[in-house]
Amino acid sequence: MNTKKLIAAVLFIGFCLVSQAQTTNNKKNNNEQDNLAKEYFSQIMGVAIKATTNTKLYQFVYDWLGTPYRLGGDSKKGIDCSKFSLAVYENVFNTTIGYNSRNQYANVTPVNRKDLQPGDLVFFKIRSKSITHVGVYLGDDKFAHASSSKGVMVSSLKEPYWNRYYYNGGRPKPEVSETMTADASSYKEENNK
Incomplete structure (x- = not known):
């Protein structure tokens, strides 16, 4: 035994x-x-x-690089800056942040430029008194955004153009919830093959 x-x-x-x-x-x-x-x-x-702490964020941005700009667009056929940042937040952070750049800014806690972290939003006032552009901060002064001239791309906050029009950074408030969503079906379809 x-x-x-x-x-x-x-x-x-x-x-x-x-x-x-x-x-x-x-x-x-x-x-x-x-x-x-x-x-x-x-x-x-x-x-x-x-600085590349969130691989899911960088993978999502990479998958969208080169997507053409289309005002009001929310798919791989064309997307604008606020729908791109909305799609990032919905797919990477499972959070909805608002459907346009001004609405998104209203739903963030402001963050000083020196305190930006990957995933924070960066806002710009381009030849306007109100916010006209938004991107997603990646680290090392780089941010991803949907440019009206080149589509989804990565730019530097140190570039004279972006430095000149930079307004503020922001981190979404925990209680943010909007009903407007971006159509990320093309992203899901392409990555589920």
């Missing part, structure tokens, strides 16, 4: 060790893949690796 218990105990311990080793290997592989993704997005978007 003691021999059977001893064999069962040894088998159980062996099973636990094998299971733990597999879990450790899976975590190691996931960390390696995440690090490779961070390095890749860092190079593509010009953001330091240490």
